[in-house]
Amino acid sequence: MAEAAAHDYPTIEPTSFDVVICGTGLPESVLAAACGAAGKTVLHVDPNPSYGSLYSSVPLPSLPSFLSPEPSRVPLPPSGGDDSHTVVDLHRRNIFSEVEISGAAPEPSARIAVDLVGPRVLYCRDEAVDLLLRSGGSHHVEFKSVEGGSSLLYWEGRLYPVPDSRQAIFKNDATLNLTEKNFLFNLFKLVRAHIAAADEDGEGEASDKISEEDLDLPFVEYLEKHQLSPKMIAGVLYAIAMADYDQDTDCSEKLLTAREGIQTIALYSSSIGRFANAQGAFMYPMYGHGELPQAFCRCAAVKGALYVLRMPVSALLMDEERKNCLGARLASGQDILCQQLILDPSYKVPILDASSDGSDSNLLRKVARGICIISKSVKQDSAILLIVFPPKSLEEQQIAAIRVLQLSSNLAVCPPGMFIVYLSTPCADTSTGKQCIKKAIDALFAPQASDPLEGHLEETSENNEDLKPTVIWSCVYVQEITEGTSSSLLSCPTPDEHLDYRSILDSSKKVLHCILHFL
């Protein structure tokens, strides 16, 4: 059975599984853990030498090769094998483009771990956190809290704190006047009462529920009714309700409804105080986001899933009508039979691409991302912080909010004295997206010193507190977004433009339903 050509590939026993999953990104890993927990036999393979796929944290030196990989090797010639299957070759694709790196990576660069999904955080009350707790994955990963109440809003050239809790509203004296303080806390209270009322077992009173009619209104209309300052409205919309697109347009498709806004605010405020040692609503996994898929993989392994790294899938085994997938041919040439095959989004799915059913719009979605390394925090005395640039705050063409996350060495993602800053914004075309990210970088940081010797001069003027941090190294790129597909051949979603994992998990859940339905 074993092919002589694949001397470095292990042979897998048995050769038939309930589920074969290729790629160890977060959705794939969650599915592996879920299938394992459901008692299915799982083979989980990954072409890469490490876990995480598109959701991994990679050492800085290997980032370029991750973003622009060499063209994938020609798959091994299919072994003669069984004629009962039709063999369909699989090809991988690169979802990253326009990669632009500048500056020399600071040493020791190997100690800098870069997230491919950044900027990203978890709500303390997030489903992802519940999932970790329920699956036991929480034993394998540790979190740090993003400083409470210190989400910053970029407004007219300055950064303002956006109060997100009762105490933060009380202490805030830069952003809000007294009436706005009152309104904002009332909004939080209203949301809490609404959620309590909507929860049928809860103690909430039905009268506290917001009417269905109001829930379908755009959230921005609700806010505008209360004569709040534009700055305040922007703060609530983009930093608390997490709207991505400009809410000031007539394009109703991208308007956040009150229902969505309220849901996010509820999640936000219920996140605060969930864990005694987390100050704010958000937390970040130590050592980077790559830890999350690993944690789920471990859960799956505990349940008996078989793991093989450095093992690409080279072809699909289909039935004669090319309708149903019966198994996968591995790079080793070994054929594995399975009832369900799940691919990570870096594989082109031939059949699905042919019969794309109105998913064209999905293919157009892109997100521009930026990664910067700086030596000084954006805000004094803060290590981890979130910043949002509301739409149009940098230029007219900026159609969406830019989210920024700064991480420090206490998350073990970089050596002390450095900070990693992630930026992202959804975009329709690559050039404007990149443009926005660059503008945001310019707004936050001083341009990097062209001559490395100038580092001396800079240090002397560092006493000046107003001085913006200097960019040591930066990388800007654009990533395509595809959602998970669910048919006989399943594919998982790419990292999306959001700050959290909610929609990724939602779409993984759909995939899981398919699996369990088919099996």
Add this chain to the structure above:
Amino acid sequence: MHGRPRRPAKPVDEEAASAKAAKLRDLQVQVLQNHHSRTYTKEAIGLSFKLLEINPEAYTAWNYRKLAFQHNVKELSDPEAIRSVVDDELRVVEVALRQNPKSYGAWYHRKWLLNQKLTPVDSKREFGLLDKLLKVDARNFHGWNYRRFLARFMGVPDEEELKYTMDKIGDNFSNYSAWHNRSILLSNLLIQQSKGFESKQKIFSEEFELVTQALFTDPSDQSGWFYHLWLLAQISTPDKPQLIASWPCNGAKLSSSFIKEKVDQNTLSSIWCHSLKERTVPIVLYFNEPVKGLNQSSVKLKSYLEFGKDIHWRALSMTDSGYSNCWTTYLQIANECSTSQQYSVEVSIPCSEDIVSRSGSNYDSPVHFTFTIELISDSQDIDLFDKPVAWNCSESLQSYGNCEPIPFDLLKITSALIEEESNWHFERLSEQIDLFRELPDDNSKFVKLTLARLLLACAAMKSCGRSLIERKRYCDEALGHLSDLIHLDPSHKQYYEDERSSVLMDKLTCDMETFMKHCSVQVQPNSVPLNHVQLHGLSLTCVGFAERLMWVQVLDLSHNSVRSVEGLEALQQLVSLNISNNQISSFTALEPLTKIMFLKVLDLSFNEIGAHPIDTTRYICSSPFSHKIEACEAFEQCQKKNINVEEYWDAILFFKSLKLKQLDIEGNAIASKENFRTLVMELIPSLKWFNGECVN
């Protein structure tokens, strides 16, 4: 920690609880035995620890430990050994606090231990313990209490403690204890004039700013409102106590008799004073806040008349520990004097260390006033009570002649606040009013109540001349808020109604013009003219601004909703009082009337006395009946007449202290009970008219 619902115990818990109880009983018996036999061995002490570990509330065990500690430590001389004994004790307290962080006994034990001063106190350990404790429950008032003790004990400067309160408020501003401690520390710092705390105005402006941030963020949180109330009191009341009214007022002429001829003149040149017939002169002093320490040296009297050596000042409205707004004395004229001559009496209250307010401030606004006394040995003895006094509303309103009643300015005292300072206070108040008018949370009872209080504080600053119109405007707005509150917050309805009554009375009595509509001089046939004030049908529930009524001799409060007559005790000239058709529900509620020496006519008809099985006023009244010896006599007297003392104890005490001539009490549940009439006849021998009948 707070706001958690209590869950009913499960049967399993009950079983465990009974096992625990058995163990506890056993331990308790052993500890008590050791306590009685003064066994202070290691085992015995260990037993008490076991008890306290489970139940830190066993205070006998704490006391036993104190004795044992003292006993054992006496024999030790080595400082190290002493230290280890003290350490052990401290640890016991810590274990007990872990079981119940709110154990009074445990906290007290720790304080006691530190006060022994046997070893230097490890401040790090103490403050560390507190930090831990207040982290778990930032509102644990035991912890705050201990913190104050510790700060004083260790000499921690108040400034640092003030910073700590700010930290805690920053963590969570819903913290009564932190706000409270802040008020205490600020008061201290301001009194000591510490560095940075020289300017009251600056500090209070900042504090208002701070608390407003909390109030606007969450108007439904009470703790900030409490602090706001404290701040309001700080800027709306003068620092030092002041005399605001007296009877007799400056320039008054008291006469023992009434000279008919002078009635036709435009002014009443002399006031008929009932008590002068008995050669007694009453003086009533009314202060803006409760004070104590009135005596012969703090209140000086100068007159040709001799009043005997012992001039005894008595508090009329008793509040706690002897402080009172209203003080009185009855001077006995001791020497012979001519009947046609007028004698002047000078009263002066110099700055005095003796007279202090509850906050400890001395009296330092000297006052001086004079009145004259005319003693006429009258041949024709007027009997006021030939006929029952009729309370005919329409008739009584007609003034006799054109007489104005008693001079209105009771005592000319300007506010002790310096003019510019009071401007600052007024500005702060107006600022706050504007702010809270903006607070969008319209239905918050705290907003409305605070607005009402702010408005009233403003009103109180507008005390003379044209500003009285403003005063009324403030009163009107406050009345609006109070009326809203009655509907908004029905569970505190009675409080709001009382406030409203007080404001209403302020509005009616603050200026001459309005007040005059309710005043008249009443002349009953064959009687002296009496100063009459009529306040009927105004929905009053209580009496406010009694200091403006001290000259009143006839008061009609009928057809209101009066529940309490507190305040009326200041009306020492009152001869007849009508509180018919009100909501008086018990005799305890009428207790203040027993302090009016010359009350002769009382109309209590159509109230609710005896209608309620439970007398709630007993718990509300600031000074329930307390004359013990007299009470016994009265009870015995009644028992002889087969009156059920248990049922009528409050009626007995009430009537016993009155010397009425006329009493109307029909229309009360109690009046129809058997023996009640006998009781009244027995206890008030002076009574002439009872429910309209002549009884004597």
